[in-house]
Amino acid sequence: MQTSFWSRRRVLGVLAAATAVAATPSVLIPATAAAAENTAPEPVPLPDTERAKVVRAWLTGGKGVKAAAAVALYGSDAAIQTFLAETLPRQTVDDNWVAIVRSLDRAGKGLRREAVATLESGDAAIAAFLQDGFRPAILEDLQVATTTVSSTGGKAVVRSANAALNAATTPALTTFLTDSQYDSRLEDTRVQVTTMLLTAGPEVRKYASRALDGAASDVEWFIETGQHIARARDQESATIEELVALVEREGKRAEQETNLAVEASARAETPPGRPRKPPRRPLPRRPPPRTMCRSRGRRPARRRARRRARRTPHATPSTPPMPR
Template sequence: MTHRRSGRARLALATVALAAGLVGTAAAPAAADPAAPPAAAGSVTPQEETQLRIKVNQLLAAGGPNVRASAQKVLDADNAEAYVEFIEHGFFVAQGADDRELVLAAQANGSADTRAACDRALKGSLAELHAFVTTELPRLLETDDRVRATQIASVGGPEVKAAAGRALRGDHAAVKEFLATGQYVARAKDEAAAKSAKEAEEASRKEAERKAAEAAKDGQPATATLPVTGADAVTFGGAGLAAVALGAGLLVAARRRRSA
């Protein structure tokens, strides 16, 4: 009976941890009695074992890569003792590994403030590390992302500036979406607009050159080709009459000199 009671005690410990919401938070792993023997296969009822398996699946679904891998091994083992061990201890170790990877990535890519905060967190306990990951780190990452989006907007075209503005007015998810994909979509639009404007300018220049070439090939100077009408005709007629009169006068004068 002692063997059965020890196994049920460990099951009760895991159940209490779950009911109190300790699993998945910054709480430290529950301390297991090192003298307690492992739970026997018949230590829990089928219903209790099913509940434990459900909890492990829930942790797998919500966890990071290390938690998922560890939980899957436990599920593959398919026994109550493995479930209890994971819930009491294995989960926290795997979660610590996931937290550490997140912090190291943030440290490698973050601002000076983010790097310093990550360095401090990595020196703490698993519980302190998880508290940092769930509270302070998200704020630091959002600040870094907003700075990046602002920098991109400052050197971007109209579409990039507009997309960045919309993202910065939104939440962190909107900013991350802009950095991951939105900036590239907007940049492509700016590049397409610039290309279209350049092509239109080039087409206009070529059309102007074509018209100039045709005019030079087929046309005459404007003064020779324009018809003489209206006021220009009067002016032209007056000038012609004056030239005729002048010619006649010169002819008469010449004759008079010869007669003399």
């Protein structure tokens, strides 16, 4: 969950001009208007004299008013009267211009738009803007900032932002932007970490449990850094386990293919529908008869007969019996 939040420095920068004017309402308005209202409490009780008015201008005025008041206080009564009648209104107008121009670089779009329009309208419009006219523009910028935070936040941030928008006051919106949004952000972050405990790996669950048991900084560190370290470790463990499972799976597959090949070979040797016969034994080879000689007739046989006759001893011829 990537949520963009306004920092306290950014919000205070937007409110800088308004805060300064609200804190010292007689700084940048004409002396006649301040004297007419006479509602703001004085920082230092002073008597109702001309020199006291110069001192009051020095205490509450801008840089130009302070410098001119200091010069007048060192002068005579004529210098005091000249300051109150001529110098103070002129220096007040200059300080008003400086205050508005300095606020432009840190102001929001609404305040910048109204300030530029006021600078083009004259000294009276500038005095009215610095007295109360800036407040609607400040409220508009705070509402825009709160809506931006709400659109990118979680449920808790949206809930707090809606409460501030419904109040529609500068203090409520300022409190949300400078304080409440961070508490709501922490609540949303804890919910996100708790969700990881149900779906993540063992290392992520271990890191998430430690973050939830720690402080807010621990939860922020887990979201920004810790979860990525834990996911990398889970991925490393999963890779090793996958390799082992892959080797086992391929081994079983090779064994099955071997068995199928053996069965297919056996089926190929035996025709379908006939029992398998045992292989025939080769007959013994008979030598050809010795008495046969096709090339030269029967000469070898005669020679063998003569050899046998020589080896046999000669028998004595028997005398035929005499006739009776």
